[in-house]
Amino acid sequence: MELVEEDRYRFRIAREGDMRVPGVVFATRGLLADAEKSLAQVVHVATLPGIVAASYAMPDIHWGYGFPIGGVAATAVDEGGVVSPGGVGFDISCGVRLLAADCDRAELAPALEEVMDVLGRTVPRGAGPGGVWRLTGPGQLERLLRGGSRYAVEEGHGEERDLARCEDGGAVADADAGQVGPRARERGLGQVGSLGSANHFLEVQQVAEVYDPPAADAFGIAAGQVCVMIHCGSRGLGHQICTDHVRAMDRAMARYGIRVPDRQLACTPVDSPEGRAYLGAMAAAANYGRANRQLLTDAARRAFGRVAGRRLSLVYDVSHNLAKIETHEVAGRRRRLCVHRKGATRAFPPGHPDLPEDLRAVGQPVLIPGTMGTASYVLAGVAGGGAFFSTCHGAGRRMSRHEAARKVSGSQLRARLAQDGIAARPLSWRGLAEEAPEAYKDVGEVVAASEGAGLCRIVARLVPLGVVKG
DSSP states (O other): OOOEETTEEEEEEOTTTSSOOOHHHHHHHHHHTOOHHHHHHHHHHSSSSSSSEEEEEEEEEOSSSOOOOOEEEEEEEEGOOOGGGGTSSSSSTTTEEEEEEEEHHHEEEEEGGHHHHHHHSSSSSSSSSOOOOOOOSHHHHHHHHHHHHHHHHTSSSSOOHHHTTGGGGGTTTTTOOGGGGHHHHHHTTTTTSOOOOOOOOEEEEEEESOOOOOHHHHHTOOTTTEEEHHHHHOOOHHHHHHHHHHHOOOOOOOOTTOOSSSSSOOOOOOTSSHHHHHHHHHHHHHHHHHHHHHHHHHHHHIIIIIIOOOEEEEEEEEESEEEEEEEEEEEEEHHHHEEEEOEEEEEOOEEEEEEOOOTTOOOOEEEEEOOTTTTTEEEOTTTTTTTEEOOOOOOOOOSSSHHHHHOHHHHHHHHHHHHHTTEESSSSSHHHTTTTGBBBOOOOHHHHHHHHSSSEEEEEEEEEEEEEEE
């Protein structure tokens, strides 16, 4: 496998063997220093039936299940193209939501510690059950799987404007709750409105710098403003859906004459019964993920309102683990594609019809979380954006959780964060250590490479004031 540097931020892996398309990686040499295993996954993805253009990878690429995290691939639906759960991942619709407060850092400062204490007590997290919303039974879960954030808002957990500022208006229309198995439903009943664990968080931030004032103004953020960023997904329900449908596709591939170099890439044609079943279940999990972030928004609003008398307005909510049917131009003609984005964010350009009217002139907000103690970024989609209008999703791991926990003490890390003025509220010392900033790539370098590759433009940089860790 030869990686050819085409320009400063773009590398190509030429077609060979069973590859149907080349590999294209947007990055720098430095960001790819430890990417050998994940680059091999880029090659494997390039063998999928129906794949078009290229097997893409974002600057935050690292090893994942089947696809690399940071992988993007589109298959031609009407030409036998496949859908692969490994191209979405276990945490279906994991994504980021940004809220803007009606105050700046100085105005919040007297109440910040108490706000963090309340959030630390009231935001459910960890691997097990527990959530802000106690669903009363299967019927209510069914409505949530179909309605996502819309259902949560209808039940009093938000405001109508939240839906306008959420991808897909808060709910994927083609969700099929009937394809969600009993174990997934069981796991989902008790976790709505919870962070989960690993790299999920709720972070209070300050807008440190604005690079694109017109876009920032349209998004509703300004220099010095306090924001809240929420990063979480579909919890155990999404994980179980992925597990169930990977197994079903693994059993079905032979019937379609499909062979893949890695069983983690199990797939079937998009229009097959198995493909339609997965996409319906995946959409239901996506709606669960949006409702999950909506409920956490409700909890954050209550904390800010009760303690500081402040209000939070939604800037945007966007997922970075989804496969969606979209129409794009490929080789001079419009084609219906199944676009897999795993650890990659949709970044629609200015003028795109799927964007809210008040954002259409400046492009879609893209929310890039950093690591504890480092910056996060707000980006925007750009005209001519590559990889089917996709960009990075975060810093990207460079160290395993086990390795990070061996090298960093959680209590020392919390003290280090406190010294930098960041109030951390972890669930456990080990969980905090596993997510140490040094376990990740430099998010500033990742974002700069994404912008340099023409995938997006930088709108603002945010810095942490306090973090509630899963």
